Amino acid sequence: MAKHEWAHNALTERLGLTWPIFQAPMGNIASPALAAGVANAGGLGGIGLLMAKPGTLRDRIRSFRQMSDGRLNVNFVLFDAAPDHEARTARIREALVPHYARFGLGAPPEIPPLDGQVTPHDLESVLEQRPDVVSFHLGLPPDDIMDALHGAGIFVISSATTVDEARELERRGADAVIAQGLEAGGHRGSFLPGAADAQAGLVSLLPQVVDAVSVPVIAAGGIADGRGVAAALALGASAVQLGTAFLTCPEAQLPVNYLRALARTGHHQTTVTDRASGKPSRILRNEMAALLQDLANLPAPFPVQLILTQPLWDADAAMQTVWVGQSAALGRVMNAGQLVETLAAETSDVLARLA
Numbered sequence: 297m298a299k300h301e302w303a304h305n306a307l308t309e310r311l312g313l314t315w316p317i318f319q320a321p322m323g324n325i326a327s328p329a330l331a332a333g334v335a336n337a338g339g340l341g342g343i344g345l346l347m348a349k350p351g352t353l354r355d356r357i358r359s360f361r362q363m364s365d366g367r368l369n370v371n372f373v374l375f376d377a378a379p380d381h382e383a384r385t386a387r388i389r390e391a392l393v394p395h396y397a398r399f400g401l402g403a404p405p406e407i408p409p410l411d412g413q414v415t416p417h418d419l420e421s422v423l424e425q426r427p428d429v430v431s432f433h434l435g436l437p438p439d440d441i442m443d444a445l446h447g448a449g450i451f452v453i454s455s456a457t458t459v460d461e462a463r464e465l466e467r468r469g470a471d472a473v474i475a476q477g478l479e480a481g482g483h484r485g486s487f488l489p490g491a492a493d494a495q496a497g498l499v500s501l502l503p504q505v506v507d508a509v510s511v512p513v514i515a516a517g518g519i520a521d522g523r524g525v526a527a528a529l530a531l532g533a534s535a536v537q538l539g540t541a542f543l544t545c546p547e548a549q550l551p552v553n554y555l556r557a558l559a560r561t562g563h564h565q566t567t568v569t570d571r572a573s574g575k576p577s578r579i580l581r582n583e584m585a586a587l588l589q590d591l592a593n594l595p596a597p598f599p600v601q602l603i604l605t606q607p608l609w610d611a612d613a614a615m616q617t618v619w620v621g622q623s624a625a626l627g628r629v630m631n632a633g634q635l636v637e638t639l640a641a642e643t644s645d646v647l648a649r650l651a
């Protein structure tokens with residue numbers, strides 16, 4: 297194989313990428329600086345918007361563009377406002393009162409109006425700023441928004457956690473599908489009924505998704521070094537998306553409690569639970585995870601549960617909710633660009649060894 301032949305395929309060509317490496321758009325953690333570092337090294341930078349204030353999207357894209365003219369993915373986490381959740385929310389709020397009191401935090405916050413759809417304002421900003429990719433988590437938006445994005449030449453992707461979800465994303469017009477294995481840190485991308493209870497690891501899920509759809513497939517979940525990238529390519533992926541591995545890049549500017557916890561996370565120390573936010577996500581099993589588990593039979597709906605528990609995160613090191621994948625222990629502390637280049641060099645080495 298020519299030196300970097302592995303890095304070139306229809307997807308990288310379409311997106312103008314040097315490396316088939318996507319940095320996961322991780323809520324507020326995926327800062328414009330992190331995305332710019334990745335994009336400047338030839339990967340796809342990702343900006344997350346979960347829990348970001350309205351109007352933030354345009355500013356974040358502009359900030360990215362000041363640091364990079366590389367390739368950018370802007371991410372929306374979709375959700376419906378849960379009907380009739382007041383009783384559940386009130387129960388959680390009440391259960392949290394003693395924990396807030398323990399840390400002198402006052403009363404749990406009021407819940408602002410929540411909109412988990414692409415608003416007309418968001419759409420206008422996206423069409424004006426034209427990121428190369430718009431990605432969604434927890435499904436895809438309505439057809440009119442898909443059409444508007446496609447009309448602007450934007451590449452649209454979303455995560456599948458089962459083969460059926462991958463087929464559904466393709467049917468709805470996704471240009472590529474992310475196969476998210478159970479190892480992944482953060483929220484499960486599951487959006488079809490029952491999918492959250494039918495989850496597979498990446499080695500099982502990825503080739504089955506590759507066989508089921510005709511669009512390119514991006515592998516996510518547990519990939520942290522060149523061995524993982526090479527394995528994903530061997531299983532049929534056109535690119536990889538890494539989240540946890542980018543958490544330890546200085547540009548991510550994680551709170552110190554988060555970073556300390558990451559450094560101690562073995563593969564057996566994480567769990568998938570709906571208690572951190574109201575939807576299933578993989579987090580570190582720490583004191584906060586235990587507290588969340590004991591709080592009530594049911595969490596408040598997504599993302600009310602997250603908003604109600606967030607003030608506790610800074611109260612004490614063990615109170616931080618730590619979204620993290622099963623490969624955290626493979627993480628390295630290096631700049632985002634350096635990590636992309638290291639991943640690329642390692643992948644070349646692994647594939648050369650196997651050739």
Ligand SMILES: Cc1cc2nc3c(=O)[nH]c(=O)nc-3n(C[C@H](O)[C@H](O)[C@H](O)COP(=O)(O)O)c2cc1C
Pocket residue numbers: 320321322323324325344345346371372373431432433455476479480481482483516517518519537538539540541619620621622623
């Ligand atoms: C801290 C954290 C936050 C995340 N937030 C998002 C998000 O806002 N949107 C999204 O599409 N995926 C999000 N993800 C999931 C990633 O897209 C991806 O599936 C996952 O990171 C891959 O597994 P890995 O963490 O083992 O690399 C997040 C992941 C992590 C670790």
